[in-house]
Amino acid sequence: MSATKRIVVFGGNGFLGSRICRAAVARNWDVTSVSRSGAPHWSSVLGTNTPPDWSHKVAWEHADIFQPAQWTSLLSGADYVVHSLGILLEADYKGVISGRESPITGLMKAFSSAKGANCPNPLDRMRAEHTSEPVVDPPKNASQLTYELMNRDSAILLAKEAARHGVSVFGFVSAAGGAPVLPSRYITTKREAEAVVAREFPEMRGVFFRPPFMYDSSRTVTIPLAMMMAAGSAFNGLTGGVLSGFLGAAGTKPLKVDTVADAVVEALEDESVSGLVEVPKLEVLAERAWRKSML
Template structure:
């Protein structure tokens, strides 16, 4: 049986390094709904994994308890790409069995500015918990090769940019390359300390991708369940 090729956008955060049980990895690969994580069981599931992130292969001591490269990492093709610039990741979509969007932000840049002292607490929190913010230009109506441009005046990477518009653009590019399956790493819910837009932008991404790209098989993954 030919190996399935899985492309994951976002490969240097904690999400990508949780273990998938062998039985689950095998079940998901055969069903066409492929796990979002390269794990020690990747080879058993007969997958070839490509990871696209801005940093390429991660510094292992920042995501694991060891500086040493895990054994399974040699089975992964690590690539540098910018999720805001489709031309940097489009070549990796060719002949993919599935593409996974596992990127997103919990806190927006302005809140981090408050924590680091670069912005006043009052102005920073007012912006962080604003009920409306802009994303990029319409990701479904970009020109060929056109990159995503954050529309906030300071170029802030908002929930609308990272949780919604990058996912829509990646799904569209996957559709252009005739990738059969697109997996979106969503969230079951938010948290009291997070703005409501954290979860609402994820729901918007799911809805827009489902309605606008009917030829693409979509699967949304929540922390403990799969929805197809």
């Protein structure tokens, strides 16, 4: 009998992260989630206030990604580490998704300034300042969270610690593309993280997931958005992708969030999967995971 696999999911209490934890529990893995708030607010991720049965098999840990002393010990003995953190808007994007804040207000905040533009990645700062640790200035509050910090620097920081602890596989949840209404830095910081982690930590099998827009009935606002994006994807297909550059993720077929989560866990376990995992491969992996669950 093979030893139980151990996975640590940073951002495991989020929309996708919680489903990754669920899929890992289904494989009888030892699962730890790390986030600032610990266990999820179930109403926002599953649409219910009642924790599902599988959640009791997850260790919901509190830690700040920008304070490594709070979480590095959790990496010891881990087979897989997943970075499922990030921000869509440099604003209260969760408030936008849940309806607490209007999309217009969120977009105005997102475009109010290029808060982190031209900020070097933490490994470049480390070399420039002749230190032995990545240089990251932790945000003092939510208003200081930028694409550079959340989408890029936190991933590089986590990858460095994962490599130092001998983790064999590092998964990074990136994105299929931007969208006409999002600043370009949203996707460029994701791409920078992919490139730096792949280049700097070759001892780990890096798997970079590029999911499209994800939807689920637990977040009712995602359903009409998914329908619009499915229409955009169909139009893009009929026109040979002529508007791919403009539509970004809006021109890519949306996927159910559970589909992406199943694909992530399947890819982590499959030693033949490495590098970029685009939407078609996500669907193949999810289908394979589903077939295994039927055995």
